[in-house]
Amino acid sequence: MNKKVQAGAIPQELIDRINELAKKKKTVGLTDVERQEQATLRETYLAMFRENFRSHVEMLQVYDKNGKEVTPQKVIDIQRKRGLRDN
Template sequence: MEQIIARINELSRKHKTVGLSEAELAERDVLRKKYLENFRRNFRQQLDAIEFVDDRDGNSKS
């Protein structure tokens, strides 16, 4: 994932300075999509790991 982020940042810097070719724009889109898929998967795992506890009776609920 670190390599994907590094490449996205590299393409972003290049886009701001000299612009990107069509191939680089396509690469950037693919990398962004991979990053977002990974982010969503990790976030979903974090949400699924949360347990709710009812303070009134001490029972946990998932």
């Protein structure tokens, strides 16, 4: 599972293996090694999901109904630090 993927993309192989182990757990059960693998894969998936989600949130700009930007200052600071904002 050492394939390179685009930043933020969760490899399909990871998702497929998690689903395969989940199905096996429901039908015939898992060995100790498979249970450990499942836990590790889930941790990896969640870490990648959180990073992807954080990246999306940090890219957002929020506007009120009058068109005035109301993006939280913390997000604005992160966007400036990453070079995503001119102002």
